[in-house]
Amino acid sequence: MDKNFFQDKKICILGDRDGIPGPAIAECMQTIGGEILFTSTECFV
Amino acid sequence: MDMANQSRIKETAEKYGTDNVVVVLGGAEAESAGLTAETVINGDPTYAGPLTNVSLHLPVFHIFELKDLIDPQVYEDQISMMEMVVDMDAIIEEMENIRQQFS
Numbered sequence: 001m002d003k004n005f006f007q008d009k010k011i012c013i014l015g016d017r018d019g020i021p022g023p024a025i026a027e028c029m030q031t032i033g034g035e036i037l038f039t040s041t042e043c044f045v
Numbered sequence: 046m047d048m049a050n051q052s053r054i055k056e057t058a059e060k061y062g063t064d065n066v067v068v069v070l071g072g073a074e075a076e077s078a079g080l081t082a083e084t085v086i087n088g089d090p091t092y093a094g095p096l097t098n099v100s101l102h103l104p105v106f107h108i109f110e111l112k113d114l115i116d117p118q119v120y121e122d123q124i125s126m127m128e129m130v131v132d133m134d135a136i137i138e139e140m141e142n143i144r145q146q147f148s
Contacts, residue, residue: 001110006067006114008065009065009066011066012053012057012066013071014046014068014071015071016070016072016073018073019071019073019077019078019131020072020123022071025071025108030119031114031115031116031119032111034067037057037066040050040053042047
């Protein structure tokens with residue numbers, strides 16, 4: 001897996017309130033590439 | 046995965062094509078991450094949401110699996126602390142299992 005895989009992709013982020021929240025994942029994905037379409041933070045409780 | 050997100054994923058895959066969409070997870074437990082991964086690959090295993098019997102086969106990763114691709118300083122600031130409180134190895138193993146099982 002390398003960054004090129006993500007370059008033209010649409011990224012859907014499903015974060016977890018008790019794990020990694022959506023916005024934190026989005027910050028990381030911005031350094032990889034692709035277009036973030038939406039960011040969500042779920043609660044599994 | 047909640048119903049609203051299943052709808053969003055389904056609509057996104059239909060609009061852009063399953064080859065162009067990637068799902069990235071942040072689940073705290075291997076089981077919950079695995080269930081979400083299964084849902085976007087093979088359909089909703091609980092038969093409750095819009096992805097019931099819908100096999101999108103989307104590429105899906107946990108953010109831990111992408112660590113080597115992320116800017117190290119950003120990873121440090123945003124994610125690294127969670128490595129100490131969750132079972133990262135179990136999550137990565139479960140993600141690999143689910144991808145193999147439904148590939």
